[in-house]
Amino acid sequence: MGKAHIDIPKDKITEFCRRNHIRKLSLFGSVLRNDFDQESDVDVLVEFEEGHVPGLITLSGFEIELSEIIGRKADLRTPEDLSRHFRKDVVESAETLYAA
Template sequence: MNREQVIATLREHEPELRAAGVVRLSLFGSTVRGERRPGSDIDLLAAFEETRRVSLLDVIHIENQIADLLGEPVDLLVEGTLKPHVRENVGREALRAF
């Protein structure tokens, strides 16, 4: 799955992801750079509603939900939990799905 396909699929399922509390979702990593290899995961960065308390189990559930939608393994990172150097690297290449 290439970056355009990933973003199109995420946008298609935006209403259900927003219902789960996701307010922003971006793609980054090897998929964005066109370097993704078979078996590698799709890297995503999510921001959640500030008024909603999101647990680790919630994040894992949403990660699994997105993996099912994409038919590919997903690594979901959460905005606000990234170390500064990671946040900077992700920010440079992130493509916003919504």
């Protein structure tokens, strides 16, 4: 699976993304680095289909569901959530798991 230090069921991620109008789902942060450990959460970057960007409550539900799929806490972010100071670096270094 590339650089990620965790096994994630691709079939479940694909189904999750299709059902929730996610056009791209990627991993970033410590899950791609050597400092990832048992206490680390999994940073997930998502891009939604046009016209399907959910509200905060729905996003929280997505985080819970993703946490169940991957077996540890997921921290869900969109590119717009990231600081402009490091957004480009995160997007460029992220490992894509799903792209529509």
